[in-house]
Amino acid sequence: MSEQSLRAPSSVAGLARRLGRERVWLTVAGILLLLVLTEPPQASASLRFVLVELWSIAPFLLLSVASAAWLKAAGADRLIARVVGLSPGLAILAGAALGALSPFCSCGVVPIVAALLTVGVPLPAVMAFWIASPLMDPEMFLLMVPIVGLQFTLAKTAAAIAMGLLSGGTVWALQRRGLLADALKAGPKGCGGCGGPKLPSGETRWAFWREAPRRALFGAEAASAGAFLMKWLALAFLLESLMIAWLPQELVAETLGGQGPWTILLAGLVGVPAYLNGYAAVPLIARLLDGGMAPGAALxxxxxxxxxxxxAAMAVWALVKRPVFALYLGLALAGSVLCGFLFQAVAG
Known part of the structure; x- marks a missing residue:
């Protein structure tokens, strides 16, 4: 058999592996191509939406990628993991409180979470931050007070912290029983953990640029994490654009209007898969409340x-393994429904 015939299958296999690694970009391209063929105006609108959203999130993306790569190159990831691991309870509390006060939306928080996981912050604290962060921030608080009232706004703020604590505490309890030991998929670990450049020693060197191996690790880590997050966020924003276009708010209003405990459960089931930008939701919720919707269901x-x-769920799927993803969705649904019932009992 000739050398050329031996090389051909190897080339095909290599191409297949490369295509497999780029399946997310292929999915994005496939969706856009399908839109071009069937709905050209929506294809243009969706592409513009993706580019605008990626541009708006670029500062957070660059900051988180650079921070994670810097901590990795400096050798500080192990130090951070040890410090945070000294008091899991305080770490969960801090994650929930900081999450409720941070100005990140459900997709905007993903680069920050990826950076935290990459440098070794324990999953319970990260999950508390992850769940609480997109639910409330200072700007949303000020926007909600004049539109839906102080009581509802305070309830949402308290619920954001409570859901963070519930999520972090649940993950901590499961980990103490030996579960969720390996939460991350291979992608977010970066090149430094999969055969790339290694640190010359276990010491922490904050001025990493003074050593060539650490500079190489910084570049490899930043490139790997940046490419990974960029493709998944592009897919998430593309799906978001389609949901905005094809999921009318009037349909949501008709589905969730009314009173009764079943409305609260239905609101959770509809809210989990439905796109809902926190700021755009405020006037919609105000209209539903004026129309007689139960306060607990609205919350x-x-x-x-x-x-x-x-x-947001697409981005979570990209970062963690299936059991953690399923737990994330379950905690979001259970926490939101529980907070809704509690608020209904107080305000109903």
Whole structure:
């Protein structure tokens, strides 16, 4: 058999592996191509939406990627993991509180979470931050008070922290029983953990640029994490654009209007898969409340939609393994429904 015939299968296998690694970009291209063929105006609108959203999130993306790569190159990831691991309870509390005060949406928080996981922050604290972060921030608080009232706004703020604590505490309890030991998929670990450049020693060197191996690790880590997050966020924003176009708010209003305990559960079930931008949701919720919607159902819908909408869930799927992903969705639904029932009992 000739050398050329031996090389051909190897080349085909290599091409297949490369295509497999780029399946996310192929999915994005496939969706856009299908839109071009069937709905050209929507294809243009979706592409513009993706580019605008990626541009708006670029500062967070660059900051998180650079920070994670810097900590990795400096050798500080092990130090951070040891410090945070000294008090899991305080780490969960800090994650929930900081999450509720941070100005990140459900997709905007993903680069930050990826950076935290990459440098070794324990999953319970990260999950508390992850769940709480897209639910409330200072700007949303100020926007909600004049539109839906102080009581509802305070309830949503308290619910964001409570859901963070519930999520982090649940993950901590499961890990103490030997579960969820390996949460991350291979992608977010970066090149430094999969055969790339290695640190010359276990010492922490904050001025990493003074050593060539650490500079190489920084570049490899930043390139790997940046490419990984960029493709998944592009897919998430593309799906988000389609949901905005094809999921009318009037349909949501008709489905969730009314009173009763079943409305609260339905609000959670609808809110988990439905896109709901936190700021755009405020006038919608105000209209539903004026039309007679139960306060608990309104709160549940805002919480479930903010924490685990499909664009955000796509990004979570990219970062963690299936059991953690399923737990993430379950905690978002259970926490939002529980908070809705509690608020209904107080305000109903």
């Amino acid at each position: 549940t819908f805002m919480l479930a939609g903010g924490a685990s909408s499909i664009p």
